[in-house]
Amino acid sequence: MTAQDPSPAGGHGTRPADERSAPADGGGSGGRDHRRTARPSGRRRPLTGSLLARRVLGHAATYLVLIVAAALTLGPFLFSVMTALTSTTQFAQEGPLSVPAPPVLDNVIALFSSEDGFVTPVAVTVQMVAVILAGQMVFSVLAAYAFAQLRFPGRDLLFWVYIATLMVPQVVVVVPLYLMLSEMGLRNTFWALVLPFVLGSPYAIFLLRENFRGMPSELMDAMRIDGAGTLRLLWHLVVPLNRPIIVTLVLITVVTHWNSFMWPMVITSGPEWRVITVATSALQSQYNNNWTLVMAGTTLAMLPLVILMIVFQKQITRSVGDATLR
Amino acid sequence: MSSRRPLLGWLLIAPSLIGVTCFLILPVVLAFVVSLFRWDLLGTRSFLGLENYASLLRDGALVNSLLVTGVFTLISVPVSLAIGLVLATQLVRALPGSAIVRVIVVIPWVCAPLALGVVWKWIFQPSVGALNQILGVRIEWLTDPSLALPAVAFVAIWQNVGYISLFFQAGLSRIPGSIYEAARIDGANVGQQLWFMTIPLLRPTTFFLAVTQVVASFQVFDMVFALTGGGPQHRTEVIASLIYHEAFEASRLGRASAVAVILFVLLVVITVIQQRWFSRRITYDMS
Numbered sequence: 001m002t003a004q005d006p007s008p009a010g011g012h013g014t015r016p017a018d019e020r021s022a023p024a025d026g027g028g029s030g031g032r033d034h035r036r037t038a039r040p041s042g043r044r045r046p047l048t049g050s051l052l053a054r055r056v057l058g059h060a061a062t063y064l065v066l067i068v069a070a071a072l073t074l075g076p077f078l079f080s081v082m083t084a085l086t087s088t089t090q091f092a093q094e095g096p097l098s099v100p101a102p103p104v105l106d107n108v109i110a111l112f113s114s115e116d117g118f119v120t121p122v123a124v125t126v127q128m129v130a131v132i133l134a135g136q137m138v139f140s141v142l143a144a145y146a147f148a149q150l151r152f153p154g155r156d157l158l159f160w161v162y163i164a165t166l167m168v169p170q171v172v173v174v175v176p177l178y179l180m181l182s183e184m185g186l187r188n189t190f191w192a193l194v195l196p197f198v199l200g201s202p203y204a205i206f207l208l209r210e211n212f213r214g215m216p217s218e219l220m221d222a223m224r225i226d227g228a229g230t231l232r233l234l235w236h237l238v239v240p241l242n243r244p245i246i247v248t249l250v251l252i253t254v255v256t257h258w259n260s261f262m263w264p265m266v267i268t269s270g271p272e273w274r275v276i277t278v279a280t281s282a283l284q285s286q287y288n289n290n291w292t293l294v295m296a297g298t299t300l301a302m303l304p305l306v307i308l309m310i311v312f313q314k315q316i317t318r319s320v321g322d323a324t325l326r
Numbered sequence: 327m328s329s330r331r332p333l334l335g336w337l338l339i340a341p342s343l344i345g346v347t348c349f350l351i352l353p354v355v356l357a358f359v360v361s362l363f364r365w366d367l368l369g370t371r372s373f374l375g376l377e378n379y380a381s382l383l384r385d386g387a388l389v390n391s392l393l394v395t396g397v398f399t400l401i402s403v404p405v406s407l408a409i410g411l412v413l414a415t416q417l418v419r420a421l422p423g424s425a426i427v428r429v430i431v432v433i434p435w436v437c438a439p440l441a442l443g444v445v446w447k448w449i450f451q452p453s454v455g456a457l458n459q460i461l462g463v464r465i466e467w468l469t470d471p472s473l474a475l476p477a478v479a480f481v482a483i484w485q486n487v488g489y490i491s492l493f494f495q496a497g498l499s500r501i502p503g504s505i506y507e508a509a510r511i512d513g514a515n516v517g518q519q520l521w522f523m524t525i526p527l528l529r530p531t532t533f534f535l536a537v538t539q540v541v542a543s544f545q546v547f548d549m550v551f552a553l554t555g556g557g558p559q560h561r562t563e564v565i566a567s568l569i570y571h572e573a574f575e576a577s578r579l580g581r582a583s584a585v586a587v588i589l590f591v592l593l594v595v596i597t598v599i600q601q602r603w604f605s606r607r608i609t610y611d612m613s
Contacts, residue, residue, distance in 0.1 A: 065416045066427045073431050073488065079456050080445045096448075096456045143342040152335030158343070165350040167597050169545045171566040172586045175573045176356035177349065199345025230334060259438035261548045262566075266574055277440045281552065284444045291448050301441040309436040313429045316436070317492060 077302075083295040084108065091292050107296035116271050118300060121279035128193045128264075128275060129257045135198030136253055137246070143200055144208030145234055149220070159209075162202040170262065178266055192267045193275070197257065204249050211245045212238060247315050251308070258305055276301045354590065361583035367574070378584040388585060390560055391568040394475065398564060399543045401479040402486075407535055409483065410490030415524070417491060418498045428495075431488030439485065443552025446481045450553075468554050471561045478553050478562050482546065490535055497531030498524070537600040541593060565589050 083096065085103040111118045146152070147159050177196055178187075186192040215238065223233050239246065261277040268274060274282070283297045309316060361378055365371040382388040413431065417424050434442060449456045450467040458464055467477045501524070509519050525532075547566035550556065556563035556571060563571070565585060573582035 059421060062416045062419055062421055063423075065413065066421075066424055069413055069488075070427045070430045072484070073434060076442070076445050076449060076484075077433070079449060083448075095459060096451075096454055097459050139341040139345070142338040146335045146338035150335040150338070151330040152332040155335065158339065161351075162342075162346060165346055167594055168350050168354055168590070169541075169593060171545050171547060171569055172357060172590045172593075173350065173353035175569065175579055175582050175586060176353035176360060178573070179356065179360070179579070180348075180353065196345075196349040199349070200342030202342075202346060202350070205342060230338070255436050259436075259440070259548075261438065261440040261551075262570070266570075277438050277548070280438075280441050280444055284447070284552070289454075291451075291454065294444060295448065298441040298444050302437040305436045305438075306433055309433060310429060313432075316432065317428075 077306075080295045080299050080302075083292055084299045086292055088290070088292050096291070107292045108300070110293060111296050111300065116282075118276070118279060118297065120271060121274050121276045122300075124190070124193075124273055125258060125276040127190070129254055131194045132197045132257050133250065133253050135194070136201050136204055137250065139198075139200035140204035140208055140249070141234060141239065141246075144205045144212050145230075145238060147205065148209045148212035149215075149217075162205060165202050166206070174262060174266060177263070181267060188268050188270065188273055190273060193264055193273060196263070201253070204253070207245060207249065208242070211242045215241060244315075244318070247312075248318060251312055251315055254308065255305060357583045357586045357590070360580055361587050363580045365579040365583075367577040367579065371580075374580065378581045379588075382581060382584055387560075387563075387568060387572075388588065391563050391565045391585070394560075394562060395544055395546075395564045397475060398479050398482070398546065398562075399540055401476065402482045402543055403536060403539045405479075406483040406486045406490055406539065407532065409487045410535075411494050411525075411528070411532075413487060413491040414494030414498055415520075418495050428492075431491060433488070434485040435489035437485075439546075439548035440552050442485060443481065443549040446484075447553050450477060469558050471558050474554050474558055474562050478550055481549060481553065482543070485549070486539070490539070493531055493535055494528065497528045501527050533603065537596070537603075541596055544589065544593060544596075 079096065082098075082100055083091065084107050085105070086098060086100040087104045087106055090098055090100065147155060181187060181192045181195070186195065219237060220233060223237055228236070259277065260275075261281070264273075264275040265278050265281070268278065280294075280297045280301045284294050287293050362373060362375060363371045364374050364378075417428050447468065448454075452458060452464055452466050452469075455467075457467070465473070468474050505523065506519060509523060514522070545566055546564055547570065550562055550564050550567055551570070554562040556567040566589075569582045569585050569589070572578045572585060
C-alpha cells in the first residue's frame with residue numbers, strides 16, 4: 001500500500017481505496033434484464049423486441065427517479081435565488097412563484113449597504129474559518145505525527161482519551177463553554193469564536209494518524225540522516241505524501257465552521273462579531289415579511305459552499321469513503 | 327519504525343492536548359457540576375443537589391423533549407435511509423447524466439442547516455409560501471401542532487438523503503456484479519435480488535449510517551431553531567432546543583446542564599452499543 005493511498009486503511013489492512021471508484025456494473029440490482037428464466041447463453045444474444053422494450057423501460061424508470069430527485073433537491077434553491085432577484089414590489093403583487101422580470105440586484109445591494117448588513121458578517125465568518133482552519137490543520141498534523149511516528153510514555157492512553165472525546169457533542173458542552181469563556185472575559189470577542197476549536201480536532205488527528213502510520217519509514221530516516229528537523233520533515237515529506245486526506249479535512253473543516261450557528265449565536269451579541277448564519281437568522285426575525293431580502297441573505301450564506309462543493313465534488317465524494325472506514 | 331523521542335512527542339501534542347482538556351473534557355465535567363446548582367446567566371448560584379433532574383421530570387419538559395427527539399429520529403432516519411438506498415441503486419447504474427445528479431443531491435448537505443431552515447420556513451408559509459401556492463391549499467405547516475414535527479423531519483430528510491446515498495453508492499460498488507449474474511441465472515427477480523442480496527450485503531453500510539444518523543438527529547438544533555424555534559406548544563422542542571431555551575432564554579443554566587448530562591449519557595450508551603455491534607459485524611465485511 002502506497003503512502004498516497006487516500007484511505008486511512010494503512011494500519012488496519014482493510015480494503016483498498018480504489019473500490020470506491022469500481023465500476024458500478026451489476027451492482028445496482030436495478031431493473032435491468034429481469035427475466036425469470038434466464039438461459040446461460042441469453043446474455044450474448046442480440047436484443048429481441050421485448051427485451052429491448054424492458055431495457056428502455058428500466059432506463060426510463062431510473063431517469064424518472066433521478067429527475068425527480070434532482071428537481072426536489074434544486075427546487076428550494078431555485079425559489080430562494082429567484083426570490084432574492086425579485087423586486088419587492090413585484091413580489092408583493094405576484095407572490096412567491098413569480099419569475100423575476102427583470103431580475104434585480106436591489107436586495108443584494110440592500111443587504112450590503114445597510115448598517116446591520118452582511119459586510120461585517122461575511123468578513124467575520126471568513127476570518128473565523130481561516131483562523132480555525134489554520135490552527136486545526138497545523139496542530140492536528142503535529143499531534144497526528146507524534147501519535148503515528150514517535151514513541152513516548154502515555155501515548156496510547158492519551159490517544160484513547162482523544163478517541164473518547166469524539167463522543168462529546170457541541171450541544172452538551174455549550175453551557176459550560178459559555179460559562180468558561182465569559183469568566184475569562186472573552187464573551188463577544190473574536191477569540192471566543194475560535195478558541196474552542198483552534199487547537200486541533202480529535203477527529204482530524206484520528207484520520208491523519210491512520211494515514212501517517214502507513215508512511216514508508218525509509219524516506220523519513222533518510223531525511224533525518226540528512227539533518228532535517230521535524231518541522232522540515234513534516235512540511236516537505238509528511239504533508240505532501242498525505243495531500244488527499246488533508247484536502248478532505250480542509251473541506252470538512254471549512255463546511256463545518258462556515259455553517260456553525262449555535263456557538264457563535266450564544267457567545268456573541270450585537271452586530272460586531274456576528275457570523276453569517278447568525279446574521280441570516282437575525283435578518284429573518286427582524287424583517288419577518290420581507291422575504292426578498294431574507295432570501296438574498298440565505299442565498300449569500302449558502303452560495304460559497306455550493307460553489308466549493310461543485311469545484312471539489314471528487315474530494316467530497318471521497319471523504320465519504322474515509323468516514324466509513326473509520 | 328517509530329522512534330523514541332519522549333520530549334518531542336509531548337511537545338507536538340501539547341497544543342491539541344490543551345484544546346482537548348480545556349474545551350472538551352473540562353466542559354463535560356463542568357456540565358455535571360453545574361447541573362447540581364441553581365445557576366443563572368448573571369452568575370448567581372446555589373447548590374441544589376439533584377433538584378434540577380427532579381424538576382425536569384416533574385414538569386414534563388424532559389419527557390416531552392425525549393419524545394419529540396425520539397419521534398423525529400424514528401421518522402427521519404428510516405425514511406432517509408430507505409430513500410437514500412433507492413436513489414443509490416439508480417445512481418450506480420451510471421447512466422449518462424447521472425454524474426450530475428450525484429453532485430446535485432449532495433448540495434443540501436454542504437449548506438448551513440440554519441439557512442436551509444429559513445428557506446424552508448418561507449416555502450412553508452401559509453399565505454405567501456411556495457408550497458401552498460403550488461398545492462393551491464392553505465395549510466399551516468409549521469404552526470399546526472400535529473404537522474410541525476413531520477414538517478421538520480421532512481426538511482431533515484430532504485437535506486440528508488443525497489449524502490446518505492453517497493455511502494450506499496460506495497457500498498453497492500463493493501458488491502461484485504458476478505453474484506447478481508448468478509442470482510439471475512438462478513431465476514431471482516429484481517425484488518428478490520434487492521431483499522435477499524443487496525440489503526443483507528449492505529448491512530455494514532446501513533448499520534454505520536443508522537448509528538451516525540441516530541446520533542446526529544439526537545443533536546439536531548439549527549434547523550429546528552430556524553423552522554419553528556421549538557413550537558408550537560413545544561411540539562418540536564428537541565433536546566438541543568430545550569438546552570438552549572433553558573440556558574439562554576430562561577436563564578436556568580443548571581437545568582440546561584442537567585438536560586445536557588442526560589443527552590450525553592444517552593449518546594454514550596448508543597455509541598457503546600454501536601461498538602459492541604460493530605466489532606461483531608466486522609467479519610461480515612466483504613472484500
